[in-house]
Amino acid sequence: xxxxxxxxxxxxxxxxxxxxxxxxxxxxxxxxxxxxxxxxxxxxxxxxxxxxxxxxxxxxxxxxxxxxxxxxxxxxxxxxxxxxxxxxxxxxxxxxxxxxxxxxxxxxxxxxxxxxxxxxxxxxxxxxxxxxxxxxxxxxxxxxxxxxxxxxxxxxxxxxxxxxxxxxxxxxxxxxxxxxxxxxxxxxxxxxxxxxxxxxxxxxxxxxxxxxxxxxxxxxxxxxxxxxxxxxxxxxxxxxxxxxxxxxxxxxxxxxxxxxxxxxxxxxxxxxxxxxxxxxxxxxxxxxxxxxxxxxxxxxxxxxxxxxxxxxxxxxxxxxxxxxxxxxxxxxxxxxxxxxxxxxxxxxxxxxxxxxxxxxxxxxxxxxxxxxxxxxxxxxxxxxxxxxxxxxxxxxxxxxxxxxxxxxxxxxxxxxxxxxxxxxxxxxxxxxxxxxxxxxxxxxxxxxxxxxxxxxxxxxxxxxxxxxxxxxxxxxxxxxxxxxxxxxxxxxxxxxxxxxxxxxxxxxxxxxxxxxxxxxxxxxxxxxxxxxxxxxxxxxxxxxxxxxxxxxxxxxxxxxxxxxxxxxxxxxxxxxxxxxxxxxxxxxxxxxxxxxxxxxxxxxxxxxxxxxxxxxxxxxxxxxxxxxxxxxxxxxxxxxxxxxxxxxxxxxxxxxxxxxxxxxxxxxxxxxxxxxxxxxxxxxxxxxxxxx
Numbered sequence: 296x297x298x299x300x301x302x303x304x305x306x307x308x309x310x311x312x313x314x315x316x317x318x319x320x321x322x323x324x325x326x327x328x329x330x331x332x333x334x335x336x337x338x339x340x341x342x343x344x345x346x347x348x349x350x351x352x353x354x355x356x357x358x359x360x361x362x363x364x365x366x367x368x369x370x371x372x373x374x375x376x377x378x379x380x381x382x383x384x385x386x387x388x389x390x391x392x393x394x395x396x397x398x399x400x401x402x403x404x405x406x407x408x409x410x411x412x413x414x415x416x417x418x419x420x421x422x423x424x425x426x427x428x429x430x431x432x433x434x435x436x437x438x439x440x441x442x443x444x445x446x447x448x449x450x451x452x453x454x455x456x457x458x459x460x461x462x463x464x465x466x467x468x469x470x471x472x473x474x475x476x477x478x479x480x481x482x483x484x485x486x487x488x489x490x491x492x493x494x495x496x497x498x499x500x501x502x503x504x505x506x507x508x509x510x511x512x513x514x515x516x517x518x519x520x521x522x523x524x525x526x527x528x529x530x531x532x533x534x535x536x537x538x539x540x541x542x543x544x545x546x547x548x549x550x551x552x553x554x555x556x557x558x559x560x561x562x563x564x565x566x567x568x569x570x571x572x573x574x575x576x577x578x579x580x581x582x583x584x585x586x587x588x589x590x591x592x593x594x595x596x597x598x599x600x601x602x603x604x605x606x607x608x609x610x611x612x613x614x615x616x617x618x619x620x621x622x623x624x625x626x627x628x629x630x631x632x633x634x635x636x637x638x639x640x641x642x643x644x645x646x647x648x649x650x651x652x653x654x655x656x657x658x659x660x661x662x663x664x665x666x667x668x669x670x671x672x673x674x675x676x677x678x679x680x681x682x683x684x685x686x687x688x689x690x691x692x693x694x695x696x697x698x699x700x701x702x703x704x705x706x707x708x709x710x711x712x713x714x715x716x717x718x719x720x721x722x723x724x725x726x727x728x729x730x731x732x733x734x735x736x737x738x739x740x741x742x743x744x745x746x747x748x749x750x751x752x753x754x755x756x757x758x759x760x761x762x763x764x765x766x767x768x769x770x771x772x773x774x775x776x777x778x779x780x781x782x783x784x785x786x787x788x789x790x791x792x793x794x795x796x797x798x799x800x801x802x803x804x805x806x807x808x809x810x811x812x813x814x815x816x817x818x819x820x821x822x823x824x825x826x827x828x829x830x831x832x833x834x835x836x837x838x839x840x841x842x843x844x845x846x847x848x849x850x851x852x853x854x855x856x857x858x859x860x861x862x863x864x865x866x867x868x869x870x871x872x873x874x875x876x877x878x879x880x881x882x883x884x885x886x887x888x889x890x891x892x893x894x895x896x897x898x899x900x901x902x903x904x905x906x907x908x909x910x911x912x913x914x915x916x917x918x919x920x921x922x923x924x925x926x927x928x929x930x931x932x933x934x935x936x937x938x939x940x941x942x943x944x945x946x947x948x949x950x951x952x953x954x955x956x957x958x959x960x961x962x963x964x965x966x967x968x969x970x971x972x973x974x975x976x977x978x979x980x981x982x983x984x985x986x987x
Contacts, residue, residue: 403496428462497519500518526589556604595633607622653678760958776935802824804904805905808909825903830961839872860872931954
């Protein structure tokens with residue numbers, strides 16, 4: 296259990312900022328186990344029990360609850376119960392069924408199953424409506440092997456002959472906490488109309504999602520797996536339940552606190568889903584419905600929703616030793632614990648990992664780039680290719696304990712690269728022969744890493760490129776424009792920053808390229824930004840900024856923004872975009888709604904700001920970063936046919952890593968290469984870290 300416990304400790308820290316010590320106890324006797332754990336009580340604020348089998352787990356948890364004055368919870372039991380209870384309430388609401396009328400079949404009668412059943416009863420299910428099966432068949436009053444704690448869900452002995460197949464006929468709900476592949480499609484067919492199926496056995500559910508939905512289109516289904524909709528994942532519960540309990544110094548985790556967590560999770564699911572979640576799960580739209588009955592683990596609202604609900608229930612039920620009076624301040628403090636930038640980075644990482652791409656690092660003779668390359672491979676977000684002097688690169692790596700095993704290093708200047716230089720040079724000459732470049736110069740330019748890297752991307756030998764750490768912005772962009780070129784229909788490139796704010800991701804443009812765009816150019820920049828934001832599975836809500844509001848000034852600057860907005864709406868009427876408007880209106884909904892109720896921006900949070908010129912955009916970005924203390928990714932280059940992204944001089948490893956994730960996500964939509972298949976056949980990138 297050591298790896299499981301260590302992993303759980305990491306989840307406590309990541310999701311709720313709780314420091315955890317995993318302690319494995321080599322003791323089989325329940326009473327001795329209780330005595331050992333009880334003796335540890337003065338050192339810790341709470342105890343999360345893990346990997347204890349039934350029936351010992353019931354006795355151990357009850358004894359510790361009796362004798363300890365700190366929260367004790369066996370997550371294997373109660374975590375699954377809390378998450379699945381929230382999912383069940385939502386599923387039944389969608390299916391228009393009352394929980395007290397629902398006929399529920401449960402396969403499995405172990406610790407988790409009993410905790411689920413008891414919590415379902417607490418939220419309204421009736422004991423007489425359950426049919427429960429264990430390894431010996433249905434639980435009925437004629438059996439002599441049923442312990443006292445399960446008597447309340449036994450059926451009459453006249454049902455002793457019932458099999459799972461009998462019970463499933465006209466059942467409203469199936470809950471599986473047993474073994475894989477015990478449900479047949481015929482059993483699913485026999486259920487009542489609009490059934491609910493929770494097949495939570497892992498790794499193989501009682502019936503697979505595709506098999507179940509193939510025979511019942513009116514089905515709502517949840518499993519324990521992340522590759523199907525509605526994953527019942529305990530990480531939605533234990534970090535936040537303990538956070539709330541610890542923050543009020545609760546003496547226990549009682550039924551009221553568990554029910555508060557259930558209610559908070561169920562209600563959160565019905566609210567609009569933040570952009571960060573759709574980004575992480577690569578879905579354009581996510582809303583309360585049959586495929587979304589429980590929040591996603593990466594939802595940034597969970598901590599500030601579930602923990603306060605649990606803390607409030609602890610206070611109201613009398614088990615809290617510390618009171619919270621300012622709940623708004625408490626929620627703000629919770630949000631500051633985990634940092635939105637960390638959550639956004641995790642969301643970007645999740646999207647990048649779905650389809651890692653080959654990333655050329657043109658400035659590889661740099662410790663920051665080498666550390667980022669190692670991280671990219673270890674985190675499975677991309678397959679790095681390093682350009683530079685191999686001896687220099689390997690020395691930097693050796694001096695700083697950076698593992699470059701399996702990462703290709705290419706030096707465009709060496710004799711071994713001569714053939715490739717000639718090949719790339721001829722291609723470059725063909726592109727630039729009537730623009731002042733001769734054959735000799737074209738081949739010679741391929742010794743330059745930016746040119747060589749861009750040519751790798753152009754020819755499909757790489758999927759994207761990162762450069763700019765040690766050279767200025769124009770020198771990095773120029774080869775990209777000459778070799779790769781702009782997207783079809785694009786006449787001007789643009790630069791965008793992604794800023795991590797407390798309200799969510801905020802996109803700013805143009806911040807780096809166009810000095811004084813015309814109305815047509817500003818409209819084109821807006822459409823480029825909208826395309827990039829949509830690529831991240833975020834719905835763009837765009838405010839086009841000026842110093843006036845909706846025609847309040849007739850100056851040339853205001854008219855330009857107003858005209859640009861009209862062009863944008865003509866080209867893409869579906870885009871949520873309005874202006875011209877002052878910056879204050881973008882973030883003050885009350886003023887906007889009161890004075891300009893006609894604008895479509897009063898619905899939802901504005902997440903994209905378009906500035907009238909480069910000076911305004913660059914100044915605003917720098918002020919936001921310095922005074923607001925916000926982290927950012929950028930500048931993200933827009934309008935290039937294939938992904939080339941430019942780093943700021945002096946970027947940190949974190950910034951480079953974030954930009955690498957953006958480049959990979961960009962490449963996922965712009966390149967058609969089957970990178971995984973290519974990597975399989977290649978001799979490179981063969982490391983244990985990515986062979987899981």
